[in-house]
Amino acid sequence: MDYVNALVTLSRVTTQQWGLITSEQAEQVGVDAACLGGLVQSGVLTVVGSDVFQLAGAPVPQHLDIKVAWLQLEPGTPAWQRLSGNSGVVSHSSACRLHGLGDLPVGTVEMLAADSSLVELGVRVHHAPRPDPTHILVVDGLPVTTAERTITDLLYSGLDGGHVGGVVADAARLGLVDLRSLAQQVAVFASAYGLPASASGPDLISRLLADAGEQAPSPVVG
Known part of the structure; x- marks a missing residue:
């Protein structure tokens, strides 16, 4: 496949995934490794990761x-x-x-x-x-x-309370979590964060927010 046709073919994929394409995706649409290499050398494609390329001229995607x-x-x-x-x-x-x-x-x-x-x-x-x-x-x-699942994953991984508390505070401010619901989900982690066995989910939320320098909204958490 010549470079012009290859570019047109790759564009059909890259326009739907942030200007990016993998070498395997390129091969599936008929653009082989030799052609990809030529497009990289000519500056039409930029290598942005192992076997991942960005089409030149496309805006660099966030994240x-x-x-x-x-x-x-x-x-x-x-x-x-x-x-x-x-x-x-x-x-x-x-x-x-x-x-x-x-x-x-x-x-x-x-x-x-x-x-x-x-x-x-x-x-x-x-x-x-x-x-x-x-x-x-x-x-x-x-x-x-989701924010709620993300917070439980962070707690499960043992991330320090201050960082988790900052995430909780931002999620609450942005309306991405309901603190009452979150408290029910995270109660099981209370002892892992230094609270007594009798501690509740709201107790843990309060501790995490305090560790982050944030104040727990008692009407919501209590």
Whole structure:
């Protein structure tokens, strides 16, 4: 395939997934590795990750590292076919970034996937079943755990209370969580965060918010 036709063919895919395409997707539409290499050398494509390319001239998408890593989970499947089924979901600190929650350190992309062999620098795959659909939202074309599910995942992973509390506070301010419902979900983690065995979910929410320098809204949490 000549470069002009290859560009037209690749554009049909990249326009639907943030200007990006994987080498496997390119091969599936008839653009082989040699042609891809030529397009990279000519500046038509830019390498943005292992076997992931961006079409020149396309705006750099927000959260590029997350999108690249998510495409690498299933490099042969277009993004628009992966919003349901058993595909991986953006989670933990990366979900916080997409929701705009907290001030967790940026550097590692985190995702949930039931079965993945992806090994990439700066990417952590938590091997777990795909959450129930009620625990997933589509944010900027990506499946992302809801704020409530994200908070429970952070607690399960043992993240420090101050950082989790910051996420809880932001989620409440943005209306992304109901603190009464969240308290019921997180009560099981109370003892892991230094509270007595008799502590309740609202007690843990109050502790997390205090650790973050936030005040618990007692009418909501109590």
